[in-house]
Amino acid sequence: MATTHTREQRAQQTIRKIEKLAAETLAQIQASDNPTLQIPIRALSNVSWNEDRRLIELGDRRQSREFFNLNMAKKFMQTFLVAAACKELLKSGKTTSIRDLFYMTKHTIKGSRENTFDDQTESDPIIEDLEVTVDALREELHLFAAKRGSMVGPMTIVDAGDTINLARMGSGGWSIPSITENHVIQFKQCEAEYILLVEKEAVWHRLNEDKFWKKHKCILVTGNGQATRGVRRLLQRMHNELKIPLYVLVDNDPWGLYIFSVVKQGSISLAYESMRMAVPTARFLGLRTRDFKTFGLSDDVRIALEKEDENRARQMLSYPWFAAKHWQTEIKDMLKAGFKMEIEALSNKDISFVTDVYIPQKITKRDWLV
Amino acid sequence: MATTHTREQRAQQTIRKIEKLAAETLAQIQASDNPTLQIPIRALSNVSWNEDRRLIELGDRRQSREFFNLNMAKKFMQTFLVAAACKELLKSGKTTSIRDLFYMTKHTIKGSRENTFDDQTESDPIIEDLEVTVDALREELHLFAAKRGSMVGPMTIVDAGDTINLARMGSGGWSIPSITENHVIQFKQCEAEYILLVEKEAVWHRLNEDKFWKKHKCILVTGNGQATRGVRRLLQRMHNELKIPLYVLVDNDPWGLYIFSVVKQGSISLAYESMRMAVPTARFLGLRTRDFKTFGLSDDVRIALEKEDENRARQMLSYPWFAAKHWQTEIKDMLKAGFKMEIEALSNKDISFVTDVYIPQKITKRDWLV
Structure with missing residues (x-):
């Protein structure tokens, strides 16, 4: 007990x-x-980038909330x-x-x-x-908050007292709950060598059907879009407690970069929780603008950047967590190319291209950004 | 094999x-x-209500699609x-x-x-x-199509070759896959006496945490909003193959009624699939307008109907599948009362009111609509 x-x-x-x-x-x-409460201010004005810890953190400023x-x-x-x-x-x-x-x-x-x-x-x-x-x-x-996302992999967990073998979860997978704190979820046996988070549920399905996680010994997670708090907390706990790296695969667009950056260092609005949620060493697997050439993708998969994408990308250039040269280059590459791509674009080559070529090649060649 | x-x-x-x-x-x-293809027309003009089978069905009209x-x-x-x-x-x-x-x-x-x-x-x-x-x-x-929804209950299934005990799925549950045909999912041992579909994921969580499905021997399913094709197909298969009734719990608003009606008799746009998806005997557990009085809910939970809700409700009055007197009364009651309610409204009484009182009482008293 x-x-x-x-x-x-x-x-x-x-x-x-x-x-x-x-x-x-x-x-x-x-x-x-x-009677007065002292409440930490949750706004951009009280948020800072901790370069050492590589986290977005809440500052010390407080506001008074008075009864009279x-x-x-x-x-x-x-x-x-x-x-x-x-x-x-x-x-x-x-x-x-x-x-x-x-x-x-x-x-x-x-x-x-x-x-x-x-x-x-x-x-x-x-x-x-x-x-x-x-x-x-x-x-x-x-x-x-809302529950969303699924997971499979060579690993056994205990969820609310039930022992669940995530290697035997069929085509559906285990539904990631909203609360993934250690009083609900405990990790038992784990043979995985890394965690792979994919933005798109359809890509997760492809990788699960191809049993990618079995061949490559990884834990396969999707957040069905942006990762929920439950998913983020779980990723951080697995990364820390199992001591395995986290790779993230998202669309090649500003929204994909945003999803990655929230997983990596937290968000402005929830800066007070970065410490409990973020994985600062998360590795960005792409898609990247240059993948278009590297993997010889066809023109058909390019989608022109919209005004909103461009504005969002320019805004990202000014974020301290994207200040490193390789991120500046990455974002500028996207703006210069003028197009975005979805992960599904890889299916234009072959339905299992993402499983058989893209991810294994990226990981083997250590072709990721941090 | x-x-x-x-x-x-x-x-x-x-x-x-x-x-x-x-x-x-x-x-x-x-x-x-x-060269000419004969393609059945998928539009309201070629859809009809089959009173005997209680299904929305596609008619025989076809359009030609010519090469030259x-x-x-x-x-x-x-x-x-x-x-x-x-x-x-x-x-x-x-x-x-x-x-x-x-x-x-x-x-x-x-x-x-x-x-x-x-x-x-x-x-x-x-x-x-x-x-x-x-x-x-x-x-x-x-x-x-998209995957969405979770399931738990006293039942064992085989999903893509993996045997999964749905009574041991912790707080997260089994993630319902997109394809739930019998070549992917097979039903093994089942002790459930009925299926309960709840619209809201948060309500599913409440019922799962309270282990409602254990006490009342039911299969607990949520579609996280409208049920996906995978969920609908699974509901129909469980209903037919396990020979147990299906109860549906949705918000008290036109959207809730719509979700119920699609599960029950199919939709206009996918009329050609009703036969494979619909459960014409599905039982509507509420929320109903009169529940407000029956369960002594407080004024706080009433949300005024918007213009759009009213239009939607009036439109529903004209659908043949809502032509029966009890449905006409139900919809008119909502319009007359002028308010809608969410399932979560029941938490205003007590957090486990839905588990301990509402659902058991409705089922025991056979207080449902078909």
Whole structure:
């Protein structure tokens, strides 16, 4: 029952953090002070690039949220309402979606026509405020975002007490849950030598059908587009705990680069979680603009960059995490070529070209970017 | 090796259908006729409601597609291009996405600047044309659409040769593949007494975490929104082969009703596949407008119907499959009440209200619509 124990311990720890917040506020009230929360600012102005750790990090700046302040009283109340609901979840050992939490905490305030929350766009930022204020990830508050993504590979895991052999998952694979913390998912036997994250589900299917993961001993993951928090946390845990490298295969366009960069060093809006989610050593397998020539792809697969792509790419040139010369060259190559390509473009050569040639050649020749 | 055999037999059968199409066209050429394909029309004008079978069905009307016709020559060529690519897939035993097929068949026609296909919106309808013309489902042509949805329950399946115990799938569940035909998925031992399809992934998570499927012996499926073709085909196969009823739980809004109706009797645009996908006896568990009173829900969970919802609901009143009195009443109730509700609304009472009260009570009291 080690798992249950750990899970309960984790919950107790988070409950204590919430109770500490409440106790401090009560102390302010008893001292007849204006009850005030100090909430770290989650905005570009308080985000910085840590060159050494290669992570996007949240700074130290905080904002005050006061009870006796007409503009802040409602948010003050909402913060404690969300905190109370999370404590209830933690005590009952249940987890829920952020949509559900909105419904759990929404009600009309007695003797008024005012709602605690009018819609979810009000409760979501409060959750993020609580995360940074008590220093607990959303998952530690027993909340989760959408679930998406599948995984197979030569590896056995334990998920909520069930032992699952990921080498025997058929054509569908194991559905990656929203919460992949170590109190839910544990890694057992693993024969994989690396992790391969592919952006596109259809490419994952191709690689799974061709049993790529078996031949090349890798864990095959797709995020069905941008990797969810659950997928990112799982990638980081596998990378750290199993000590194997992570390769990422995305479309050759600014969105693909963005997906890669979030996996690698985190995002601006969730900078406070980079430490728990990012894999700074992630290796970029492509597609790259120069792959068009290297692999002799036909003109048919080129898609002209749109204005929006160009703007996005130019913006990326200014990000400190893309400041290294090889990234500047990569992005400028794309802009200069004026086209983008999807991973599926490789099927124009042969349906299993991605499996038989592209990925093995890239890895063998160490042809990746970090 | 029974599985492999069946799979190969199925592929051979489909190859013969494609070859028959080609042979007929060749015969026309040898007879110096204008080569012409007869393609069933996939439009509202050729769709009808079969009251006895309770299915939306495709009619008998066909359109000619001629080679010597300036407006049809390109589509004629495209049809055979797609057919040839599918034959190649079938011969190699591989399956692929419709996006991939687009890339496989896209090229510049020699000696011209004309592309075989300019984008996927051109190749997708050609695939559907081929499906109805040779009478083979997309999956039988070894093509698939997007994958989405998860499943758990007291049941063992075989997926692509791997035996998977769906009662031991942890918090994530088994990821439902795109192709769920019987040459890929076989059902082994099953202790489930019914199937429960829930629209929302978060609700599926709640039911899985509460181990609802264990206590109530059911197969728990989510389509993450509208059920994919893979999910629908799987639901129909489980319903028919395991001889257990299917319950559907969706939001209380026109979109929820639509999701239910597609599972139940098929859709207009894919009417030719209803027979292979629909479950005409599917039972509608709600949410229903009257649940608001029955379960004493609070005003907070009501969301005002938008203009679009109202239009959609009024349109539904005219569909023959909603002509029965109880459906007319149901839809009119929603319009009269003027609000919609999400399944998550039940969490306003208690986080496990859906698990502990709502579903069990509905099933015990046989409080569903068919």
